Amino acid sequence: MNEFDPNGAAGADSGIFGLPHDEKAAAVVLVPVPFAATVSYGGGAELGPDAILAASRQVDLYDLQFGRVYEAGIHLQAPAAELAALHRDARALAAGVIERGGAGRTDPAVVAVDRAGARVNQLVHDATARLLAAGKIPGVIGGDHAVPFGAIAACAERFPGLGILHLDAHADLRIAYEGFQWSHASIMDNVLREVPGVARLVQVGIRDFCEQEFDSIRGSGGRVVTHFDLVWQQRRFTGATFDALCQEAIAALPADVYVSFDIDGLDPALCPNTGTPVPGGLQFAEAVHLLVTLARSGRRIVGFDLVEVAPGATEWDANVAARMLYKLCGAALQARGGAGRGASG
Numbered sequence: 185m186n187e188f189d190p191n192g193a194a195g196a197d198s199g200i201f202g203l204p205h206d207e208k209a210a211a212v213v214l215v216p217v218p219f220a221a222t223v224s225y226g227g228g229a230e231l232g233p234d235a236i237l238a239a240s241r242q243v244d245l246y247d248l249q250f251g252r253v254y255e256a257g258i259h260l261q262a263p264a265a266e267l268a269a270l271h272r273d274a275r276a277l278a279a280g281v282i283e284r285g286g287a288g289r290t291d292p293a294v295v296a297v298d299r300a301g302a303r304v305n306q307l308v309h310d311a312t313a314r315l316l317a318a319g320k321i322p323g324v325i326g327g328d329h330a331v332p333f334g335a336i337a338a339c340a341e342r343f344p345g346l347g348i349l350h351l352d353a354h355a356d357l358r359i360a361y362e363g364f365q366w367s368h369a370s371i372m373d374n375v376l377r378e379v380p381g382v383a384r385l386v387q388v389g390i391r392d393f394c395e396q397e398f399d400s401i402r403g404s405g406g407r408v409v410t411h412f413d414l415v416w417q418q419r420r421f422t423g424a425t426f427d428a429l430c431q432e433a434i435a436a437l438p439a440d441v442y443v444s445f446d447i448d449g450l451d452p453a454l455c456p457n458t459g460t461p462v463p464g465g466l467q468f469a470e471a472v473h474l475l476v477t478l479a480r481s482g483r484r485i486v487g488f489d490l491v492e493v494a495p496g497a498t499e500w501d502a503n504v505a506a507r508m509l510y511k512l513c514g515a516a517l518q519a520r521g522g523a524g525r526g527a528s529g
Contacts, residue, residue: 219274230327
């Protein structure tokens with residue numbers, strides 16, 4: 185870092201955010217997962233990691249809320265070599281199933297796609313577990329929202345009683361959506377079923393869900409706490425402050441927290457090319473305030489993901505995502521005492 189100028193321009197071939205850190209020197213290590221087999225509306229999330237990397241080089245490194253985030257070190261790994269083929273083959277099979285409105289769990293194409301999803305889960309789990317053992321903060325960069333399952337499982341193994349703060353337009357509690365167990369629409373259902381170390385799921389921004397998902401929330405016995413976007417807006421219309429709503433959401437989380445951030449939790453004006461945009465949602469500053477509230481609550485952020493970023497004709501989606509990624513790094517570091525409060529703190 186002696187020759188690194190945080191105020192200078194980033195080189196075209198530099199690391200994430202133009203930073204020079206290798207994995208050993210970085211407190212935050214990002215795991216790119218360019219896999220999006222089961223996306224069922226728009227596509228392109230497999231291109232998210234590369235697009236975010238390119239856009240990240242335009243992010244200024246001093247952060248008003250989190251200070252000199254870069255000083256702790258942020259490193260982006262190369263994607264696992266087999267992911268490109270896994271995505272290509274699984275996506276081709278899944279597209280045919282989706283075109284015909286889904287299929288049963290024993291359909292050969294569904295079986296093959298689920299097998300690819302299980303392999304992705306293992307790759308992400310093993311990468312995350314290794315980083316946790318080394319004392320790093322892992323961050324998964326998707327890909328669709330199916331890909332962080334392995335990271336959540338690894339974090340829950342190391343930190344049993346884990347809470348998840350889930351920002352999303354969708355509840356993601358569908359059961360084997362369109363036949364696929366490892367569907368982007370089933371990530372949180374899979375976590376609740378398969379990861380007993382997750383004690384509570386707190387959802388914010390939710391505004392698109394089916395009745396089965398609503399029943400799952402109501403029947404969870406408090407394991408799932410969902411803050412519907414409509415309810416938050418109604419409460420704000422009648423006098424509640426946004427800060428009070430954030431404090432209420434964070435209060436339900438245990439001491440160790442994993443943040444799962446689907447970019448479509450934001451207002452779709454900020455992510456127009458994401459796979460399933462939904463009107464409503466959080467403004468950028470609102471999402472950041474929620475992260476700041478979490479970081480300053482005394483809880484520990486043990487890992488995070490940022491998913492469903494699909495670049496379009498312009499770099500807008502990736503630009504927003506890169507800036508949110510830097511905020512996620514800052515929040516995770518500040519929650520561990522590794523980043524300053526910045527000028528606004």
